[in-house]
Amino acid sequence: xxxxxxxxxxxxxxxxxxxxxxxxxxxxxxxxxxxxxxxxxxxxxxxxxxxxxxxxxxxxxxxxxxxxxxxxxxxx
Amino acid sequence: xxxxxxxxxxxxxxxxxxxxxxxxxxxxxxxxxxxxxxxxxxxxxxxxxxxxxxxxxxxxxxxxxxxxxxxxxxxxxxxxxxxxxxxxxxxxxxxxxxxxxxxxxxxxxxxxxxxxxxxxxxxxxxxxxxxxxxxxxxxxxxxxxxxxxxxxxxxxxxxxxxxxxxxxxxxxxxxxxxxxxxxxxxxxxxxxxxxxxxxxxxxxxxxxxxxxxxxxxxxxxxxxxxxxxxxxxxxxxxxxxxxxxxxxxxxxxxxxxxxxxxxxxxxxxxxxxxxxxxxxxxxxxxxxxxxxxxxxxxxxxxxxxxxxxxxxxxxxxxxxxxxxxxxxxxxxxxxxxxxxxxxxxxxxxxxxxxxxxxxxxxxxxxxxxxxxxxxxxxxxxxxxxxxxxxxxxxxxxxxxxxxxxxxxxxxxxxxxxxxxxxxxxxxxxxxxxxxxxxxxxxxxxxxxxxxxxxxxxxxxxxxxxxxxxxxxxxxxxxxxxxxxxxxxxxxxxxxxxxxxxxxxxxxxxxxxxxxxxxxxxxxxxxxxxx
Numbered sequence: 291x292x293x294x295x296x297x298x299x300x301x302x303x304x305x306x307x308x309x310x311x312x313x314x315x316x317x318x319x320x321x322x323x324x325x326x327x328x329x330x331x332x333x334x335x336x337x338x339x340x341x342x343x344x345x346x347x348x349x350x351x352x353x354x355x356x357x358x359x360x361x362x363x364x365x366x
Numbered sequence: 367x368x369x370x371x372x373x374x375x376x377x378x379x380x381x382x383x384x385x386x387x388x389x390x391x392x393x394x395x396x397x398x399x400x401x402x403x404x405x406x407x408x409x410x411x412x413x414x415x416x417x418x419x420x421x422x423x424x425x426x427x428x429x430x431x432x433x434x435x436x437x438x439x440x441x442x443x444x445x446x447x448x449x450x451x452x453x454x455x456x457x458x459x460x461x462x463x464x465x466x467x468x469x470x471x472x473x474x475x476x477x478x479x480x481x482x483x484x485x486x487x488x489x490x491x492x493x494x495x496x497x498x499x500x501x502x503x504x505x506x507x508x509x510x511x512x513x514x515x516x517x518x519x520x521x522x523x524x525x526x527x528x529x530x531x532x533x534x535x536x537x538x539x540x541x542x543x544x545x546x547x548x549x550x551x552x553x554x555x556x557x558x559x560x561x562x563x564x565x566x567x568x569x570x571x572x573x574x575x576x577x578x579x580x581x582x583x584x585x586x587x588x589x590x591x592x593x594x595x596x597x598x599x600x601x602x603x604x605x606x607x608x609x610x611x612x613x614x615x616x617x618x619x620x621x622x623x624x625x626x627x628x629x630x631x632x633x634x635x636x637x638x639x640x641x642x643x644x645x646x647x648x649x650x651x652x653x654x655x656x657x658x659x660x661x662x663x664x665x666x667x668x669x670x671x672x673x674x675x676x677x678x679x680x681x682x683x684x685x686x687x688x689x690x691x692x693x694x695x696x697x698x699x700x701x702x703x704x705x706x707x708x709x710x711x712x713x714x715x716x717x718x719x720x721x722x723x724x725x726x727x728x729x730x731x732x733x734x735x736x737x738x739x740x741x742x743x744x745x746x747x748x749x750x751x752x753x754x755x756x757x758x759x760x761x762x763x764x765x766x767x768x769x770x771x772x773x774x775x776x777x778x779x780x781x782x783x784x785x786x787x788x789x790x791x792x793x794x795x796x797x798x799x800x801x802x803x804x805x806x807x808x809x810x811x812x813x814x815x816x817x818x819x820x821x822x823x824x825x826x827x828x829x830x831x832x833x834x835x836x837x838x839x840x841x842x843x844x845x846x847x848x849x850x851x852x853x854x855x856x857x858x859x860x861x862x863x864x865x866x867x868x869x870x871x872x873x874x875x876x877x878x879x880x881x882x883x884x885x886x887x888x889x890x891x892x893x894x895x896x
Contacts, residue, residue: 317671320667321682321686321687322716322720322752324687325686325687325690325691325715325716325719326712326716328690328691328696329691329696329699329712329715332696333700338691338693338696339691340691341532341683341687341688341691341692342532342533342534344683344687344691345534365454
C-alpha cells in the first residue's frame with residue numbers, strides 16, 4: 291500500500307490519498323493520470339491493469355486500487 | 367423528419383398518445399416500431415444499414431455471452447481437478463475466442479461506416495495524388511447514401527459489444543430489445559451515444575402516465591426549441607453570410623463569424639439534445655446528459671469533459687485506454703523511458719494514444735481534412751497546455767489569483783476563443799482557406815464594422831440582434847442558475863401563476879420569435895450530418 295500511495299502522491303501531492311474516495315467522481319484523477327498510474331503499477335507490482343478494469347469503482351480510492359492490484363496478483 | 371418540423375410534432379404526439387393507451391408491457395415494442403418508421407421515412411435504404419448492424423451485433427454479442435457461460439460452467443464443473451495454470455490457460459483460450467468475435471463485429475461495422483462515409487474522401491485524395499504526379503486519369507466518386515446518424519448508432523452498438531466482451535453489461539438476448547436500443551429514434555440522429563447499462567433499464571421498463579414527468583419532458587423540449595429556433599436558426603443567416611462570402615468578409619468579420627458560430631453550434635447542438643432528452647422524458651425514459659455548461663470551462667481539457675460528453679467518454683473508454691494500457695504500449699513506455707529519460711519517456715505513450723483519439727475524433731466528425739486538422743489542433747492545444755502545467759503552477763504559487771473572479775473569467779474567455787479558433791476548420795471550405803481567413807484577423811484591420819453599421823448588412827436586422835442578445839443573456843442566466851441545481855425544479859417550486867407565466871411566456875417566445883415564416887428554410891441540425 292505504501293508503494294501505491296507513493297505513486298499516487300507523486301502525481302498529486304496536494305491530495306490525501308489515504309482518505310479520499312472520490313478520486314474519479316470529483317475529477318481529481320484524469321485519463322492522463324490513470325495511464326501514468328497503470329504504467330507505474332506495472333513497473334512496481336508487475337501486474338497489468340487492462341482497459342476493462344478502468345472503471346470508477348476501481349480508481350475512486352487508493353484502497354480500491356490496491357484491492358484491484360491484489361486481485362490481479364492472485365490471478366497470476 | 368427534422369425535430370423542428372410539423373411532421374415530427376405530429377409524429378411524437380400520435381406516438382405519445384398510443385404509448386400511454388396501450389398495455390405498458392408493449393410500450394417498448396411500440397417504440398421499436400416508431401423508431402424504424404422514423405428511420406424508414408428518412409429513407410427506406412437506411413433501414414437496411416441499421417438492420418444489418420443490429421443483426422451482426424446481436425449474433426456477435428450472443429456468441430460472446432455463450433462462451434462466457436460455457437467457461438463458467440466448465441470451471442465450476444472442474445473446480446477441483448484443474449490446476450491454477452490449467453485454469454488460467456483455459457480462460458485465456460476462451461477469451462481469445464471472444465476476442466475474435468469482438469474483432470469481427472468491430473471490423474464489419476466499422477467497415478460499413480468506413481465505406482459509406484470515407485470512400486469518396488479516399489477517392490478525392492487518390493485523385494489529388496494522381497494529379498500531383500501528372501496522371502490525367504481520375505477515379506469516379508461513388509454514388510453512395512450516407513445513412514442518417516450512422517456514426518452515432520454504429521458507435522452506440524460497438525460500445526455495447528465491447529461492454530459485453532468486457533463483462534460490464536449482460537447480453538441482451540431479445541433481438542428486438544437490442545434493435546430498439548440501437549435505433550431509439552430521439553437519439554438516432556445526433557446522439558447522445560448512450561451506453562446499454564445507462565439506457566436499457568428505463569428504455570424497456572413499463573411506464574405509467576405521470577403528469578409531472580411528462581410536464582418536465584415538455585419543458586425540456588420547449589427549451590430545446592427555443593435554443594434551436596430562436597437563437598441557432600436566427601444567427602445561422604449571419605454565419606452563412608460571413609463564411610460563404612470569404613472574399614468579402616475578412617478581418618474582424620472572421621472574428622465575428624467565429625463568435626456567431628460558437629453561439630450557433632451551442633444552441634443548435636444542445637437544443638437538439640434537449641429535444642431528444644425531453645421527448646424520452648415524456649415517455650419516462652432517462653437519457654444521459656451530453657453537456658454540462660461547456661462554455662464555463664477553464665481549459666480545453668475541461669471543455670472536452672463537458673461538451674458532447676457521451677462521445678468524449680466513448681473515445682476515452684474504447685480507444686484511449688485500450689491503446690494506452692495495452693501490453694505493446696506499456697513495453698514502449700519502458701523503452702521510451704530507458705531511451706529518453708523518465709520525463710519524456712513517460713509522456714510519449716500518453717501523447718501517442720491521445721493523438722490516435724483526436725485523429726479518430728476529427729475523422730468521426732466528417733470525412734475531410736478540415737476535420738482531421740481540427741481534431742489534431744485540439745490535440746496540440748491539450749498537449750501544449752499539459753506541458754505548460756508546471757509553468758502555471760509556478761505562476762499560481764507566485765500570484766494567488768486562481769480563485770479570483772477575473773482570473774476565472776479570463777480562463778473561460780480564453781477557452782471560448784481557443785475553441786472558436788479551432789472550429790474555423792468546421793466552417794471554411796478547406797484547410798488553406800481556413801488558415802488564410804484566420805490570418806486576415808491580424809492583417810486586415812476593419813474593426814470599425816462593429817460601430818459603422820456594417821453588422822446590419824449581414825442579413826440580420828437590429829431586431830434580430832436584439833433577440834439574439836436577449837437569448838444569449840437568458841442562456842447565460844440559466845447556465846448560472848443550473849450550477850446550483852435544476853432550473854426546472856426551481857420553477858416547479860414556484861406558485862402556479864409564476865410557473866404559467868414562465869412556460870407560457872417561453873412558448874410564446876418560440877412561437878413569435880422563432881426563425882420561421884415567409885422565406886424560412888427549415889435548417890438541418892448541424893450534428894445530423896455526422
